[in-house]
Amino acid sequence: MATPDSAEEKPRENPVLWVARPMATAARQFAKSLFRPSTIIYPYERLEDPKFRDRVEVASGKPFGVGRVWDNYRGVHSLNIATCISCNLCAFSCPDICIDMVTVAGGDPKHPKKCPQIDYGKCSYCGFCSDACPEGCLTMTTRYELSTPKRSEMIYSPEKLNAVFHSKLPMNPIRLARPDNEDSILLDPPLCIGCNACARDCPTGCITMLDIPKPEAKPGEKLPRRIWKEPVVNDSDCVRCGTCISVCPKECLFWGTRK
Amino acid sequence: MSTVTLYSVSYDIASLILHILGFIIPPANAALTNGNVVTGLAVLVFGVILLAASMLNTILLIWWERKLLGRIMDRRGAMHVGYAGLLQNFADGFKLFRKTTVQPREADALGFFSGPTAYLVTSFLLFGILPISSGWNSGILPLSLLLALAIFSFAPLFIFVSAWSSNNKYSLMGGMRSAAQMIAYEVPLLLAVVAVVIVAGSFDLTTIVYEQQNYWFWGPLFVALIVFVAGMLAEMERIPFDLPEAEAELVEGWNTEYGGMLFAFFMLADYLRALVGSILVVLLFLGGWTMPSWVPGALTTFPLAGIFWFMAKTYIVFGVFVWVRASLPRVRTDQLLRVGWNRLLPLSLLAVFLAATLVTVKCVWPFGCLPSMGT
Ligand code: SF4
Numbered sequence: 001m002a003t004p005d006s007a008e009e010k011p012r013e014n015p016v017l018w019v020a021r022p023m024a025t026a027a028r029q030f031a032k033s034l035f036r037p038s039t040i041i042y043p044y045e046r047l048e049d050p051k052f053r054d055r056v057e058v059a060s061g062k063p064f065g066v067g068r069v070w071d072n073y074r075g076v077h078s079l080n081i082a083t084c085i086s087c088n089l090c091a092f093s094c095p096d097i098c099i100d101m102v103t104v105a106g107g108d109p110k111h112p113k114k115c116p117q118i119d120y121g122k123c124s125y126c127g128f129c130s131d132a133c134p135e136g137c138l139t140m141t142t143r144y145e146l147s148t149p150k151r152s153e154m155i156y157s158p159e160k161l162n163a164v165f166h167s168k169l170p171m172n173p174i175r176l177a178r179p180d181n182e183d184s185i186l187l188d189p190p191l192c193i194g195c196n197a198c199a200r201d202c203p204t205g206c207i208t209m210l211d212i213p214k215p216e217a218k219p220g221e222k223l224p225r226r227i228w229k230e231p232v233v234n235d236s237d238c239v240r241c242g243t244c245i246s247v248c249p250k251e252c253l254f255w256g257t258r259k
Numbered sequence: 260m261s262t263v264t265l266y267s268v269s270y271d272i273a274s275l276i277l278h279i280l281g282f283i284i285p286p287a288n289a290a291l292t293n294g295n296v297v298t299g300l301a302v303l304v305f306g307v308i309l310l311a312a313s314m315l316n317t318i319l320l321i322w323w324e325r326k327l328l329g330r331i332m333d334r335r336g337a338m339h340v341g342y343a344g345l346l347q348n349f350a351d352g353f354k355l356f357r358k359t360t361v362q363p364r365e366a367d368a369l370g371f372f373s374g375p376t377a378y379l380v381t382s383f384l385l386f387g388i389l390p391i392s393s394g395w396n397s398g399i400l401p402l403s404l405l406l407a408l409a410i411f412s413f414a415p416l417f418i419f420v421s422a423w424s425s426n427n428k429y430s431l432m433g434g435m436r437s438a439a440q441m442i443a444y445e446v447p448l449l450l451a452v453v454a455v456v457i458v459a460g461s462f463d464l465t466t467i468v469y470e471q472q473n474y475w476f477w478g479p480l481f482v483a484l485i486v487f488v489a490g491m492l493a494e495m496e497r498i499p500f501d502l503p504e505a506e507a508e509l510v511e512g513w514n515t516e517y518g519g520m521l522f523a524f525f526m527l528a529d530y531l532r533a534l535v536g537s538i539l540v541v542l543l544f545l546g547g548w549t550m551p552s553w554v555p556g557a558l559t560t561f562p563l564a565g566i567f568w569f570m571a572k573t574y575i576v577f578g579v580f581v582w583v584r585a586s587l588p589r590v591r592t593d594q595l596l597r598v599g600w601n602r603l604l605p606l607s608l609l610a611v612f613l614a615a616t617l618v619t620v621k622c623v624w625p626f627g628c629l630p631s632m633g634t
Pocket residue numbers: 090093094095096097098099118122123124125126127128129130
C-alpha cells in the first residue's frame with residue numbers, strides 16, 4: 001500500500017471546488033434536462049420520428065436521409081417466395097439453427113418447394129442467412145417490433161415472411177448487394193459412384209448425369225461397383241449454393257477454379 | 260384556525276365513530292360515549308393519521324428523489340404507473356410486501372426480526388413528535404428537539420443488531436461502519452443544534468419556529484446550517500456518506516441479508532429518517548411553517564397554508580440532499596473521519612461562537628433583531 005500520508009500532504013484540489021464543481025455540473029445538467037431529457041420515450045415515440053432528425057444526424061455522423069442509422073439495420077427478414085430456389089443455404093449457414101425448410105405451395109409433387117421458416121425466439125439477427133442467399137430473396141428489413149405474448153407466434157412461416165416482403169419495408173442494402181462467388185463445383189472422378197444425389201437435389205437443375213465409358217477390367221483387377229455416370233455442372237445456371245457438395249455421399253465434389 | 264389541531268380533529272372523529280356505534284347498539288351507548296373511551300380512541304386515531312401521513316410522505320419522497328435524480332442524470336425516472344409514475348412506489352412496495360422473508364440459516368432470529376422492526380418503529384415515532392404546523396403537533400413538548408435527536412440516534416443500535424444477527428461478514432462490516440459514522444457525526448451535529456438553541460433560547464421546536472419570525476436562522480447561522488446538513492447526510496447514510504451501504508464494496512452493507520418485507524422496512528425507515536432530517540432542517544433553519552412578512556397575506560392564510568409551506572420547504576430541502584447525492588462520490592473511511600473531526604468539528608465550534616455573539620449583539624445588519632429575547 002502506498003503511503004497515504006505523503007499523498008495527502010499536498011491536496012490537489014480545493015475542498016470547496018471538490019464539492020462545488022460537481023454540484024455546479026449537476027445543476028447545469030438539471031437545468032438542461034428539466035423540460036426535455038434526452039430519453040426517447042420508446043413506445044410513444046421512435047427514433048425514426050422526424051422530430052429526432054437532428055439527433056440521428058449527430059449519432060450517425062451523416063446527413064439525414066443519406067445513410068440513415070437504420071439503413072443497414074438487421075430486423076425481421078423478408079422472403080420473396082417466388083424467387084426462392086429452395087437451396088437450403090440459409091438454413092445451412094444459420095449459426096443458431098433456427099431455420100427450418102418447410103414445404104410451401106407451388107412445387108411439383110415430386111420436388112416439393114421448400115422455403116425457410118425462421119424461429120425468432122432463437123434468431124440472433126446475424127444476417128448470415130441473407131448473406132448466404134444466392135438469389136437475394138431472403139433479406140433483412142428495418143422492422144424491429146416482434147414482441148408477442150405467445151412463444152409459438154415467434155415462429156415465422158415462409159408465408160408470413162413473404163407478407164413482410166410485400167409490406168415493402170426498407171431493406172438492408174448491404175444484404176442485397178452480394179459479391180459473386182467465382183468458384184465452381186469440381187469433381188474428383190475416381191471417388192464418384194454416379195449416385196445421382198447431387199443432380200436430384202440441385203435446386204436449379206443445372207447438374208446433368210452424363211454416361212462415361214466403362215473401362216476394361218485388367219486381369220486380376222476388380223472394377224469398383226458403381227453406375228457409370230458422372231455429374232456435369234452448367235456453371236452459368238449454378239447459383240453456388242453448395243447443396244450438391246453437402247448431399248454427396250462420397251464427398252467427391254468440392255469448390256475450385258475450373259481450368 | 261388556531262383552535263383546530265390534529266388532536267381536536269382526531270377527537271372529533273373518535274367521538275363521531277363512538278356515537279354512531281352507540282346509535283347502532285343502544286345498550287352500549289353509555290359505555291361507548293364515556294370520556295375515557297373517547298380519549299383512548301382519539302389517541303388511536305391520532306396515531307393512525309400520523310402513520311398514514313408519514314407513509315404517504317415517505318413514498319412521495321422516494322418518488323421525488325427518483326424524479327429529481329432522473330432529471331439530473333438526463334433521464335426521466337418512473338413515469339408509467341399513475342400520473343408521472345406517482346404510483347410506481349406503491350407498486351414496488353406491494354411487490355416487496357408479498358415476497359417471502361428469507362432468514363439465513365445461522366442468523367439469530369430474535370435480532371434478525373426485531374432489528375428492522377425497531378428501526379422502523381423508532382423512525383415513525385420520530386415523525387410523530389415533530390410539529391408540522393401550528394395545529395399539527397403532539398402537544399407542548401418543552402424538550403422536543405432533544406427527544407427527536409435522542410430517538411434519531413437510536414438507529415446505530417438497531418442497525419448494528421440486525422447486522423450482527425444476519426451472520427454475514429458484509430452485514431457486520433456495514434453495521435460497524437454505520438455505528439462508527441453515526442457516533443462520529445453526532446458531535447458536530449449536536450453542536451450545530453446547540454448554536455440554534457442558544458439563539459432561540461429553547462429546546463421546544465415550536466418555540467424555535469416562532470423565534471424565527473423576524474428572520475430565518477439560516478442566514479446568520481449559515482455555518483451551523485452547513486454543519487447540520489453535512490451531519491444529517493451522514494446520519495441518514497446518504498451519498499456521499501453512504502459507506503455503511505457501499506454497494507461497490509459491501510454488497511448491500513448492513514441489509515445484505517434482508518429481502519421482502521424486512522427490506523421494505525429498512526427502505527421505509529431510511530426514507531422516513533431522510534424526511535425527518537429535512538423536516539429538522541426546515542424547523543431549525545428555515546422558519547418551519549411561517550413565511551416572511553413580505554409574502555402576500557393571501558398566500559399564507561388559506562386553509563392548511565402552514566402544512567403546505569412546511570411540506571414545500573421540506574421537499575426542497577430533500578431536493579438539495581438529492582442534488583448532493585447526484586453530484587458527489589462516496590468518501591473513503593479516512594476521508595469521512597477527517598471531514599468529521601478536522602473540518603466539521605471546528606466549524607461547529609465556530610457556529611456556537613457565532614450564535615453566542617448573535618445573542619449578545621441581538622441585532623445584525625441585513626437581517627434585523629431577534630424577537631423578545633430573554634423573556
Ligand atoms: S439472421 Fe442469423 S440467426 Fe437469424 S435466421 Fe439468419 S442466419 Fe439464422
